[in-house]
Amino acid sequence: MAIFSKTCEYAIRAVFFIASSTDKGQRVGIKDIAAGIDSPEFFLAKILQDLSRKGLIGSIKGPNGGFYIGEAESKRPLSDIVEAVDGNGLFKGCALGLKQCSEINPCPLHEEFKEIRSKIYQMLNQTTINNFNEELMNGILSLKK
């Protein structure tokens, strides 16, 4: 298993791509995003619709429309995207799927996963959506298969 769902992988890649496009001063259409991140177009459309409904990205219909990421949104942590798409299972809850797992009733891996969870959260929480705009524009970082 991967760390994120496919949906979340596409969401993160798309969000980085859109943020970088917005930075260049351009709204960007679903076709260009899908091509830019190598993802299935219609599937990605659904994902972006969802992010848009949740206010994590912006979209405008019609000619010269497309997706963009507002000033405020671009500063939000990546954890917001992950949480919106995959929920908080990566940060919270029991690694072995036990609902009753807690400090007083721990599963065997309770202690060992504490640090890992918090590391993952920290990392995603201190990485902002606009974090890689320049590197993406320079072509230093890649979003394609």
Added chain:
Amino acid sequence: MAIFSKTCEYAIRAVFFIASSTDKGQRVGIKDIAAGIDSPEFFLAKILQDLSRKGLIGSIKGPNGGFYIGEAESKRPLSDIVEAVDGNGLFKGCALGLKQCSEINPCPLHEEFKEIRSKIYQMLNQTTINNFNEELMNGILSLKK
């Protein structure tokens, strides 16, 4: 999304349960394991068949049969179970699902996920299957919902 698949959650819990039973000198049947870890019996049977085929646990048919974990196997790291069930996606490969992601062609999260991957692997690799036998017998740790 959770860290492990359901299949892997059941596998880990079952393996801990079996190890602890073996430690008590008892082979244990699928019914008891399923009850002991609160998992769907027939689904778990499939999972254990697979682990057995792969030599990670032992099983004996017929009266007084059941599952057990041999001396050597009980010392194996948990990462072996995780890898057998969920593959190495948690330790290796790109967090954003990019096949070409590497040191020379990194995705945006390449650097940030390095440490996390290695922490996860370290943890699972230094935890052995028999690691929690006593605590499980004492009831200090729980494997049930």
Added chain:
DNA sequence: ATAATAAAAGACAAATTTATCTTTTATTTT
């Protein structure tokens, strides 16, 4: 106003994961 553009919404469909039940095979006990 009309046509063109682009996202939103809706309806399916394929693939994978999770789950259930039945039949078969191996082993032990009587």
Added chain:
DNA sequence: AAAATAAAAGATAAATTTGTCTTTTATTAT
């Protein structure tokens, strides 16, 4: 040898995730 036990194997099905295509709605430009 026969009966009982317990895992292995096989077949199927429900649920979820992933992916595709069509129709509708909103917006812009002509």
